[in-house]
Amino acid sequence: MKYQRPKGTNDIIPGESEKWQFVEKIARQVFKKYRYQEIRTPIFENFEVFSRTSGETSDIVTKEMYDFYDKGQRHITLRPEGTAGVVRAYVENKLYGPEIQRPFKIYYLGPMFRYERPQSGRLRQFHQIGVEAFGVDNPTLDVEVMAMALDLLQSMGLKNVKLVLNTLGDQTSRAAYHQALVDYLQPYADQLSKDSQIRLKKNPLRVLDSKDPQDQAIVKQAPQITDYLTSAAAEHFYQVKDRLNALKIDFEIDPTMVRGLDYYNHTIFEIMSDSKAFGGKWTTVCAGGRYNGLVEQLGGPEVPGIGFALGVERLLLVLAVAGNSQQLANQLDVYVVGIGQATDATALQLVQAIRQAGLTADRDYLNRKPKGQFKAANRQAARFTFTIGETELANQVVKVKNMTTSQEITVDLTAALTNFGTVWQKITEKRE
Numbered sequence: 001m002k003y004q005r006p007k008g009t010n011d012i013i014p015g016e017s018e019k020w021q022f023v024e025k026i027a028r029q030v031f032k033k034y035r036y037q038e039i040r041t042p043i044f045e046n047f048e049v050f051s052r053t054s055g056e057t058s059d060i061v062t063k064e065m066y067d068f069y070d071k072g073q074r075h076i077t078l079r080p081e082g083t084a085g086v087v088r089a090y091v092e093n094k095l096y097g098p099e100i101q102r103p104f105k106i107y108y109l110g111p112m113f114r115y116e117r118p119q120s121g122r123l124r125q126f127h128q129i130g131v132e133a134f135g136v137d138n139p140t141l142d143v144e145v146m147a148m149a150l151d152l153l154q155s156m157g158l159k160n161v162k163l164v165l166n167t168l169g170d171q172t173s174r175a176a177y178h179q180a181l182v183d184y185l186q187p188y189a190d191q192l193s194k195d196s197q198i199r200l201k202k203n204p205l206r207v208l209d210s211k212d213p214q215d216q217a218i219v220k221q222a223p224q225i226t227d228y229l230t231s232a233a234a235e236h237f238y239q240v241k242d243r244l245n246a247l248k249i250d251f252e253i254d255p256t257m258v259r260g261l262d263y264y265n266h267t268i269f270e271i272m273s274d275s276k277a278f279g280g281k282w283t284t285v286c287a288g289g290r291y292n293g294l295v296e297q298l299g300g301p302e303v304p305g306i307g308f309a310l311g312v313e314r315l316l317l318v319l320a321v322a323g324n325s326q327q328l329a330n331q332l333d334v335y336v337v338g339i340g341q342a343t344d345a346t347a348l349q350l351v352q353a354i355r356q357a358g359l360t361a362d363r364d365y366l367n368r369k370p371k372g373q374f375k376a377a378n379r380q381a382a383r384f385t386f387t388i389g390e391t392e393l394a395n396q397v398v399k400v401k402n403m404t405t406s407q408e409i410t411v412d413l414t415a416a417l418t419n420f421g422t423v424w425q426k427i428t429e430k431r432e
């Protein structure tokens, strides 16, 4: 019997995991600058947390949920996205009190689950890094959230991305648009895909999000939301565009863009990449928008919110093609070469002293000859080797070799063991 990982999942093994750590580290650094704090919510939630918020007719709820009944007959779902769980936690922990700063800014990272047809950049267990900002309806915050998403991608070395923007207006705008869209789509009803025929009855805006080519052709001529905005919604959208201009951030408006989830309103956006990783086709790496009303939907007070989520697997596909994977490798500072059994304990003390000084160190565990140990050091691209043979041990010294310049010096063993920081400083100064 051969065991295989479930379809649509990945093992993130050494060589790959460094890239994940790099992405997560940059994300944390960028979020810190903008004063976002981390939240960790459960990977499973009650089914209703998603079914009530994502929308009954959304792909996520109709086809993609990993849901099951647990041994206590509770209807459970592996989270397909981060926002609903975060909002549930926001409400449950009353993070909206008067003593809490507004906007209340949080981020999360972790696995999400959707039953999809696996393909490049589309998995059943995938990972998102996302943010949410609660309590402020100001369009300037929308722009700051988008600017932060771009900052994040740029900090990771991603170029050639574009920001695509739309608005879904407020409830009144949407009601007016809803009617116009139904009036337009109704005559085409029997030419639409089966899914879209259902969507047309239950939630016509969803038809705009269809991936069926025939649906898309029909949708092309559909009326646009921007013609149905109330003056307040139009003003919000105007301010967003104005602030983006103030920051000299380029953007494109796509009037047919909707989100895969039903809870959005006003500003929605996607950051897309046309990287070779996606065959040069514009693909969404990061998506988000405003969701005023969602907090109330999950039993909280009337608190506006905005956020985005970034797909880590898709991001890594782009980063790999951009070619910055090498710099992500974990560099080895020192490889300790011990020659002869008598040096074993000292070599062990030495690697530990180096690690305790905050540097990376490795050694041999297979009693290899010096040649084999130097080979191992090279394979790990060690910056320095520290050699102790029986002569060095007798003289209480260590031979240090700079593997880049091949320069060698001798340092005092006791000093290296008791005060490695100072020894290291001396060694690295010499190099400069």
Ligand code: ATP
Pocket: 081, 114, 116, 121, 122, 123, 124, 126, 127, 128, 259, 260, 261, 284, 285, 286, 287, 288, 309, 310, 311, 312, 313, 314
């Ligand atoms: P799509 O239209 O591609 O299905 P979506 O609208 O379902 O995307 P969102 O729910 O907005 O996607 O998720 C935000 C981001 O998460 C996406 O832009 C993408 O980068 C990533 N993502 C979504 N689904 C998957 C998946 N199944 N596998 C890998 N990444 C995903």
Ligand code: MG
Pocket: 059, 260
């Ligand atoms: Mg999807």
